[in-house]
Amino acid sequence: MHTFNVNGKAVNLDVEDDMPLLWALRDELGMTGTKFGCGVAACGACTVHIDGVATRSCVMPVVAVAGKSVQTIEGQGDPILAKLQAAWVEHQVPQCGYCQSGMLMAATALLRQNPHPTDSDIDDAMTNICRCGTYQRVRAAIHTAAGAKGGQ
Amino acid sequence: MMSRSLKPAGISRRQFLIAGTAVGGGLLVGCASPSPENRLGSKADFPEANGEIALNGWVKISPDGKVTVAVPRSEMGQGVLTSLPMLLVEELDARWEDVTVEQAPVARIYANTALLINVIPFGVDDDSLMARVARSSMQRMGYALSLQVTGGSSSIRDAWEPLRLAGATARGMLIRAAAQKWKVRADDCIAENGVVIYPDTGHKMTFAELAKSAAEQEVPRDVPFKDPSKYKLIGKPVKRLDIPSKTNGSAQFGIDTRLDGMLYAAIAQPPVFGSTVTSFDAASASKMRGVVKVIQIRDGVVVVANSWWRAKQALAEVKISYSSTDHDKLSTADIRKQFEQALQDQSGFGFTNKGDAKDALKDAAKVIESTYWAPYLAHAAMEPINCVAQVQGKKVEIWASTQSPSLAKWKAAQVADVDTDQVTLHVPLLGGGFGRRLEIDMVEQAVAIAKELDGKPVKLVWTREEDTQHDMYRPAALSHFQAAIGKDGRVSAWSNKLVAQSIGYASVKRLMPMAAADTPDKNQIEGAFDIPYGFEHISVKQVRPQVPVPVGSWRSVGHSYNAFFTESFIDELAYAVGQDPYAYRKSLLNEHPRHRIVLQTAAEKAGWGKPLPPGVARGIALHESFGSICAQVAEVSVFEGAVKVHRVVCAIDCGIVVNPDTVEAQMQSSIVFGLSAALFGEITIADGRVEQSSFPSYDVVHMSHMPKVETHIVRNTHAPGGVGEPGTPPIAPAVANAIYALTKQRIKSLPIRLNHA
Numbered sequence: 001m002h003t004f005n006v007n008g009k010a011v012n013l014d015v016e017d018d019m020p021l022l023w024a025l026r027d028e029l030g031m032t033g034t035k036f037g038c039g040v041a042a043c044g045a046c047t048v049h050i051d052g053v054a055t056r057s058c059v060m061p062v063v064a065v066a067g068k069s070v071q072t073i074e075g076q077g078d079p080i081l082a083k084l085q086a087a088w089v090e091h092q093v094p095q096c097g098y099c100q101s102g103m104l105m106a107a108t109a110l111l112r113q114n115p116h117p118t119d120s121d122i123d124d125a126m127t128n129i130c131r132c133g134t135y136q137r138v139r140a141a142i143h144t145a146a147g148a149k150g151g152q
Numbered sequence: 153m154m155s156r157s158l159k160p161a162g163i164s165r166r167q168f169l170i171a172g173t174a175v176g177g178g179l180l181v182g183c184a185s186p187s188p189e190n191r192l193g194s195k196a197d198f199p200e201a202n203g204e205i206a207l208n209g210w211v212k213i214s215p216d217g218k219v220t221v222a223v224p225r226s227e228m229g230q231g232v233l234t235s236l237p238m239l240l241v242e243e244l245d246a247r248w249e250d251v252t253v254e255q256a257p258v259a260r261i262y263a264n265t266a267l268l269i270n271v272i273p274f275g276v277d278d279d280s281l282m283a284r285v286a287r288s289s290m291q292r293m294g295y296a297l298s299l300q301v302t303g304g305s306s307s308i309r310d311a312w313e314p315l316r317l318a319g320a321t322a323r324g325m326l327i328r329a330a331a332q333k334w335k336v337r338a339d340d341c342i343a344e345n346g347v348v349i350y351p352d353t354g355h356k357m358t359f360a361e362l363a364k365s366a367a368e369q370e371v372p373r374d375v376p377f378k379d380p381s382k383y384k385l386i387g388k389p390v391k392r393l394d395i396p397s398k399t400n401g402s403a404q405f406g407i408d409t410r411l412d413g414m415l416y417a418a419i420a421q422p423p424v425f426g427s428t429v430t431s432f433d434a435a436s437a438s439k440m441r442g443v444v445k446v447i448q449i450r451d452g453v454v455v456v457a458n459s460w461w462r463a464k465q466a467l468a469e470v471k472i473s474y475s476s477t478d479h480d481k482l483s484t485a486d487i488r489k490q491f492e493q494a495l496q497d498q499s500g501f502g503f504t505n506k507g508d509a510k511d512a513l514k515d516a517a518k519v520i521e522s523t524y525w526a527p528y529l530a531h532a533a534m535e536p537i538n539c540v541a542q543v544q545g546k547k548v549e550i551w552a553s554t555q556s557p558s559l560a561k562w563k564a565a566q567v568a569d570v571d572t573d574q575v576t577l578h579v580p581l582l583g584g585g586f587g588r589r590l591e592i593d594m595v596e597q598a599v600a601i602a603k604e605l606d607g608k609p610v611k612l613v614w615t616r617e618e619d620t621q622h623d624m625y626r627p628a629a630l631s632h633f634q635a636a637i638g639k640d641g642r643v644s645a646w647s648n649k650l651v652a653q654s655i656g657y658a659s660v661k662r663l664m665p666m667a668a669a670d671t672p673d674k675n676q677i678e679g680a681f682d683i684p685y686g687f688e689h690i691s692v693k694q695v696r697p698q699v700p701v702p703v704g705s706w707r708s709v710g711h712s713y714n715a716f717f718t719e720s721f722i723d724e725l726a727y728a729v730g731q732d733p734y735a736y737r738k739s740l741l742n743e744h745p746r747h748r749i750v751l752q753t754a755a756e757k758a759g760w761g762k763p764l765p766p767g768v769a770r771g772i773a774l775h776e777s778f779g780s781i782c783a784q785v786a787e788v789s790v791f792e793g794a795v796k797v798h799r800v801v802c803a804i805d806c807g808i809v810v811n812p813d814t815v816e817a818q819m820q821s822s823i824v825f826g827l828s829a830a831l832f833g834e835i836t837i838a839d840g841r842v843e844q845s846s847f848p849s850y851d852v853v854h855m856s857h858m859p860k861v862e863t864h865i866v867r868n869t870h871a872p873g874g875v876g877e878p879g880t881p882p883i884a885p886a887v888a889n890a891i892y893a894l895t896k897q898r899i900k901s902l903p904i905r906l907n908h909a
Contacts, residue, residue, distance in 0.1 A: 015459075016441065023460060023461035027416065027461065032407075033401020035535070036407065037535075037536070038847050040848065043534065072401065073400060073401035074401045074402075092392060092817065093395075094229070094399065095821055096227075096533075096534065096582060096585075097405075100399060126855040127854060127855070129534070129854065131584050131586070131828075133820055133822075133825060133853070133858075135824065138855070139858070
């Protein structure tokens with residue numbers, strides 16, 4: 001039995017120790033906002049926060065999350081995420097949208113650590129893959145949410 | 153308008169091709185005409201629920217005032233869930249806030265009649281009789297086949313007339329209903345913001361109040377469309393309806409489908425193309441936690457379990473043997489050698505034969521010669537391939553994030569051995585399509601698996617590795633050019649021979665093997681046979697080799713490699729005759745004013761010719777595809793062999809613009825897609841199989857590579873062109889040409905690799 005916290009609620013799961021958190025969220029808890037993209041921590045579609053740190057859930061075994069707090073895209077009440085979500089709509093960022101949960105979680109972690117990132121900070125922190133090519137708008141939206149002027 | 157001046161020999165061959173298609177279209181169709189009037193449909197096409205009233209097959213009005221628009225195209229990021237309703241609502245004069253969309257069922261009125269226009273060889277500014285007959289014939293064929301498919305940058309081109317007509321006639325019916333109630337002339341009433349008004353008395357009724365009696369009115373004939381100066385939506389940057397759900401995790405993609413009692417399936421397909429499973433041993437896998445069944449289907453071995461991760465873990469424990477093939481040792485080098493041989497040995501099919509290029513080359517003072525290569529590419533959409541299916545007796549239900557709803561339904565029925573009427577299809581959002589989701593292999597597999605599961609629903613999900621190694625790839629291509637420079641120092645002849653597998657043949661063969669014929673394929677040579685430059689002699693030929701690597705449509709199809717080839721070679725010619733690459737192109741575009749304006753816009757906005765920081769250079773490229781014309785200028789630097797693209801200025805003429813913000817987003821998107829291919833994209837074959845497996849080995853553009861993209865829309869009133877693909881072809885040559893300007897290294901092969909000493 002694995003006990004941890006997801007978006008403020010305690011969960012108990014009777015699954016294998018090595019089941020990745022991604023699949024515990026998607027298939028066991030029915031929370032499909034977190035996406036499967038590659039399974040090898042390369043694309044970032046599965047990004048969630050574990051105790052506030054952006055983490056690729058597809059390679060994070062459930063046993064390693066015991067007792068910790070997991071925040072997913074479905075979590076509410078995070079003011080930074082809310083600000084980013086508003087900026088995402090303002091800049092019309094998503095296209096297919098599949099990578100955007102991961103993008104938003106990565107951006108939330110970035111702004112929590114660094115409230116006014118430069119373009120180069122964004123390049124370093126936002127390593128998620130988007131095949132639709134929304135990068136330019138992701139960058140602009142992060143700057144907007146940070147209260148700064150977009151790009152330079 | 154312009155039509156190309158071709159010598160009779162060229163025309164007769166093309167005429168033969170077109171006549172064949174036209175006759176084919178005619179035979180299929182009988183008298184069915186896909187006119188906008190015939191495509192209005194009724195509530196039989198777009199079923200009503202919860203008190204909704206359908207005014208035709210495209211729009212329903214709810215008692216609470218909600219306006220529901222049918223969208224038969226698949227949303228894969230191109231904004232179609234917003235742009236199609238914009239067309240209808242503009243003419244309906246409903247309030248945009250009241251609009252909601254519903255995925256249309258499969259029905260003939262929803263067929264994509266513009267898709268097949270992409271398979272005939274006519275340019276956007278070709279208005280000749282032959283071009284018009286061929287276009288109309290292709291529209292009929294799409295309609296006759298009920299081809300409900302999203303692809304070929306055709307959604308707006310198809311919807312432009314029928315959706316506006318659906319809105320305009322529905323408005324007419326609402327006005328007539330009101331006029332009847334008030335006993336006044338319909339012509340004296342107006343509709344705006346969801347209300348019909350009789351201005352003389354100030355009488356008002358909402359669309360919701362009028363819907364029921366409006367539905368009983370006759371469909372008005374000859375309703376005029378709005379004057380474009382009155383547009384409130386078309387041409388405006390309307391916010392997309394699907395975006396909020398894509399910021400909070402609630403958007404439902406195919407892979408997110410969850411059903412009561414649903415099982416999960418993972419598949420292992422033979423790594424060598426064309427190989428099959430000969431035997432498998434699932435003894436240990438079957439005992440693993442959660443495993444329900446291990447089965448073999450045509451395409452491989454499948455583990456079904458109560459969670460996808462368990463299915464995948466167990467699959468790794470299944471020992472599988474595969475049959476050998478005659479290409480177990482095939483490599484990319486072998487394929488390239490085969491193409492080079494074909495280039496030598498085969499004369500090829502002449503797609504364009506203007507003047508006499510052969511003679512001109514013989515008489516030339518100088519001949520410039522070059523050969524280019526582009527590799528196989530994977531689509532690598534972010535949402536791995538998946539499909540949910542349930543087979544209960546004769547009832548089949550599928551959930552597929554597909555670009556091809558009508559084909560998915562047909563295939564599901566075929567595999568389950570039921571009538572298509574027995575198949576219910578749901579099309580959730582697509583996590584990227586790029587042409588991969590035109591294919592229906594995942595539907596065939598999911599239904600085959602579901603048949604074995606006693607009525608339980610099953611979700612098949614491929615791993616990223618399966619997705620990369622079992623794609624229908626963008627074909628590799630080898631292209632040879634010769635240009636004749638006369639004694640006057642001008643280029644007189646352009647001769648091009650292209651070797652690449654036929655996508656048309658491959659696609660039809662997968663769908664209907666009996667109907668497949670390896671005939672001349674426009675998609676293979678598109679963008680090469682129809683270069684806009686006005687040389688006196690042009691010869692463009694195609695050779696279509698047979699290779700066991702499966703190929704399919706990849707964003708911009710043949711244009712994706714032909715733009716790199718032709719726009720690199722024209723750049724070579726500019727230098728060969730000692731001219732500026734922009735000025736040279738411009739001087740050859742006298743017969744194509746639209747191309748000229750686009751090229752000029754990109755160059756001027758980019759500041760062509762103005763100084764750049766040291767170590768940065770510009771390259772330019774122009775390409776027409778999918779009814780639109782796009783030019784790009786890339787600013788590039790090279791540091792220790794690594795290419796950095798700083799800025800891309802993009803000019804696009806896509807005719808009438810529906811949503812300019814979507815056009816801008818699609819240019820950014822297409823440029824990133826093409827840049828990923830230009831800088832990194834390469835699928836290689838060794839031992840008959842694909843060597844790459846996931847993103848680390850099939851790399852793509854990340855945030856840190858992202859150039860600043862500026863889009864400039866060239867506005868005019870020509871019919872709408874496509875926007876999903878036309879931005880992809882020019883980026884590779886624009887970057888490669890900038891590299892030449894900077895380093896004098898001519899990039900002749902993709903992905904770009906620099907020799908640096």
